[in-house]
Amino acid sequence: VLFGGYNGDKIFDGLWLLDVERKAWSYMAPSSPLWPQPRSDHTVCTMVCEEGEIKMLLMGGEGDKGEFMSDCWIVDLSGRGEKLTFDDETFCRWGHSAGCVMLSDGTVAISAFGGYTTKSKCVSSPCFYQWNPHRHPSVLCSGLPLAGAVLRPHTHVSASSSPASQ
Secondary structure, three states: OEEEEEOOOOEEEEEEEEEOOOOEEEEEOOOOOOOOOOEEOOEEEEEEOOOOOEEEEEEOOEEOOOOEOOOEEEEEOOOOEEEEEEOOOOOOOEOOEEEEEEEOOOOEEEEEEOOEOOOOOEOOOOEEEEEOOOOOOOEEEEOOOOOOOOEOOOOOOOOOOOHHHO
16 A cells, blocks of 8 residues: 655655555545545555455655644545544654554554654654544544453465465
8 A cells, every 4th residue: 555655746645556466556546525635754554454444544744735744544445534633632743653453352553653743853752542443433542552452363365375374
């Protein structure tokens, strides 16, 4: 999954998907009026949701007018986007890294590290968020997930896999 970016002249908001079996890129046009603004220096990570659907989490970045983005989006690979809000309104980073994992209770644990704030101050401390579409569908809550939640096991079986090779 590849979203946006900068080519030295223009900042983009396109979503591209790589089919690794066919070794071909395809463009995914937005199917919703809610769509992230063009940006660069943002973070994108993918997650496999409970239903097996793959979604993309997009955080922060720098916009096409040089503004720093403090938003977060969940985008499904059919082209629908949903903007999430932060409960503490402190997230505003660009040039950072992030990761997300799905936990057994359906919560997505998100961590972000490094990057720069709006004042071009280097950030060296991590921040943690959690998103649970069942409890708080449009809010990212600050802090670590609740105790007792565990990583949800995920196995991927490709068409060329056999039980002996797994």
